[in-house]
Amino acid sequence: MGLDSPDxxxxxxxxxxxxxxxxxxxxxxxxxxxxxxxxxxxxxxxSDVYAMGGEPITVMNIVCFPSNxxxxxxxxxxxxxxxxxxxxxxxxxxxxxxxDDQEFKYGLSVTGIVHPDKVKTNxxxxxxxxxxxxxxxxxxxxxxxxxxxxxxPQNIKESVAxxxxxxxxxxxxxxxxxxNACTDVTGxxxxxxxxxxxxxxxxEIMLFSQKVPLLNNVLxxxxxxxxxxxxxxxxSFFKEWTQIDEAVDRAIVxxxxxxxxxxxxxxxxxKKDAKACVEKMKSKGINAWIVAEITNDSDKxxxxxx
Ligand code: CO
Ligand code: CO
Ligand code: CO
Numbered sequence: 001m002g003l004d005s006p007d008x009x010x011x012x013x014x015x016x017x018x019x020x021x022x023x024x025x026x027x028x029x030x031x032x033x034x035x036x037x038x039x040x041x042x043x044x045x046x047s048d049v050y051a052m053g054g055e056p057i058t059v060m061n062i063v064c065f066p067s068n069x070x071x072x073x074x075x076x077x078x079x080x081x082x083x084x085x086x087x088x089x090x091x092x093x094x095x096x097x098x099x100d101d102q103e104f105k106y107g108l109s110v111t112g113i114v115h116p117d118k119v120k121t122n123x124x125x126x127x128x129x130x131x132x133x134x135x136x137x138x139x140x141x142x143x144x145x146x147x148x149x150x151x152x153p154q155n156i157k158e159s160v161a162x163x164x165x166x167x168x169x170x171x172x173x174x175x176x177x178x179x180n181a182c183t184d185v186t187g188x189x190x191x192x193x194x195x196x197x198x199x200x201x202x203x204e205i206m207l208f209s210q211k212v213p214l215l216n217n218v219l220x221x222x223x224x225x226x227x228x229x230x231x232x233x234x235x236s237f238f239k240e241w242t243q244i245d246e247a248v249d250r251a252i253v254x255x256x257x258x259x260x261x262x263x264x265x266x267x268x269x270x271k272k273d274a275k276a277c278v279e280k281m282k283s284k285g286i287n288a289w290i291v292a293e294i295t296n297d298s299d300k301x302x303x304x305x306x
Pocket of ligand 2: 008023024025048186
């Protein structure tokens with residue numbers, strides 16, 4: 001599985017029992033705390049392995065650091081945050097590479113494994129499926145509100161907790177069900193990643209915007225116009241394949257296209273199992289909700305936002 005259809009990671013079958021999953025990701029700082037940034041960047045990088053149904057095995061650090069401008073301690077704390085998340089994932093840090101750069105960036109190259117029959121692609125959703133989302137959305141808009149000094153300490157705390165949470169437990173619960181498709185929510189926003197699933201699977205998806213869990217107060221910030229450029233870019237990029245019901249609040253639409261850092265999993269499975277899966281996730285402390293469904297076939301893929 002590779003470049004012909006965009007998915008979360010590359011997958012290479014080694015033998016009948018094992019396939020290799022490879023992915024890498026890195027970010028510029030998303031919080032003032034380097035330790036938290038390290039946690040978030042690592043959770044974000046590891047997520048693509050979980051989105052493929054796999055288990056991360058080894059990781060390597062990727063570091064671009066302005067050593068003339070920033071104290072070494074910032075890098076040390078970032079790497080400590082990353083390592084804590086790597087340890088939590090059960091993967092092993094085996095190396096890395098750092099270069100001097102004007103802008104600080106950190107992330108991981110992650111290698112995972114999966115049974116070849118259990119790979120979860122984003123292109124195999126089935127008509128009639130319900131789609132579960134496992135984290136609230138709004139981290140892009142919240143970051144904008146944080147920069148504008150509008151967010152409360154509680155808002156910041158919640159957003160950091162959501163972004164640094166591993167998708168590990170969600171993936172473990174997902175593995176107990178027969179799942180047709182999975183991906184994770186990152187830069188294209190919830191609507192964009194649903195559309196990627198719709199296009200890959202040649203399906204039409206209905207997104208129930210009222211059912212999407214949001215960070216506290218983020219709707220107010222969206223109404224105040226604290227919307228990052230990426231949200232508007234996403235909306236216009238996917239315009240051709242999207243229909244938005246007139247009744248949907250503008251600020252809600254912005255949230256549907258808000259680029260997420262280290263967002264939740266999007267899991268497509270039959271409706272009956274979806275309810276049981278959500279219950280199981282909730283019992284494990286995951287803020288999981290059914291937010292969409294696959295309504296019918298569509299050659300080019302389509303998304304209705306209600
Ligand atoms: Co992904
Ligand atoms: Co990625
Ligand atoms: Co996937």
